[in-house]
Amino acid sequence: MTPDLTRNQSLVMKTLSGAEAPLSAYTILDRLRDDGLRAPLQVYRALDKLLDMGLVHRLESLNAFVACAHPHTHEQELIAFAICENCGKVEEFSDEVVKERLDGWAKSHRFRAAKTTIEIRGDCGGCEAKG
């Protein structure tokens, strides 16, 4: 069972869910000033918990955060992100073959993987279409 969210966690989650693109912690903070948030730590602490719960992902190449597009569906699987550098939209996907290949490399090199990041930067179909 997913635990209930605290006030700050709810505020941060709502902000990310309503966003079209990834947001930095400081942008989230700015959008929550009217709700009483004042300091970066209030956001970072909420983000930490939301990351633990799998409701939010961190995009390493952007230093920003997105709401998970498929909560509860990727328990153990590998997640990849396609990030449009033009409109900012992010697509989440997973590929079993990619996971198998990376697991295979790790196993053959005695590497114990804790977390894997896959991020593709480029231009999405919507943006390409518009030229």
Place this chain on the structure above:
Amino acid sequence: MTPDLTRNQSLVMKTLSGAEAPLSAYTILDRLRDDGLRAPLQVYRALDKLLDMGLVHRLESLNAFVACAHPHTHEQELIAFAICENCGKVEEFSDEVVKERLDGWAKSHRFRAAKTTIEIRGDCGGCEAKG
């Protein structure tokens, strides 16, 4: 033909080549104080060029840089990094199947990939062996 490196580029390259683990720009700067470097920008500018030349890679999940382990050998291929969170060592590898799968996803979603990041964080064989 690879262009010759300038003074600052050489200094930064030498520092990275001699390092056991990825270094942040500011750590590189600290190690080059005695050689006359004073400001972050001197390092960042050198890094930009070295990245362009493919002699250095940036690790997004670490905000740090490593010397390329196989210069000139990965022209267009996808590079993955296995990063030990214990000893800091980084292994570079590539996998044609992974590349094909990600290319396939991109093609089917009309996504034009510009740069792909794959970083596996965990513990390397050497560290596992020691417990």
Place this chain on the structure above:
DNA sequence: AAGGATATGTAATGTCATAACATATTGGCC
């Protein structure tokens, strides 16, 4: 009600990266 665990508030600081502007060096061309 007591006490521990969890959540929150706040200030200060640390870490990573770039903008803006001045000066110096390099290298082709006449």
Place this chain on the structure above:
DNA sequence: GGCCAATATGTTATGACATTACATATCCTT
């Protein structure tokens, strides 16, 4: 050699991202 443009360098200030440290409040179990 002298000129000019391109490239590289030096320096200061500032912006952007993240954490440490400490105080207070709230929740939950006993």
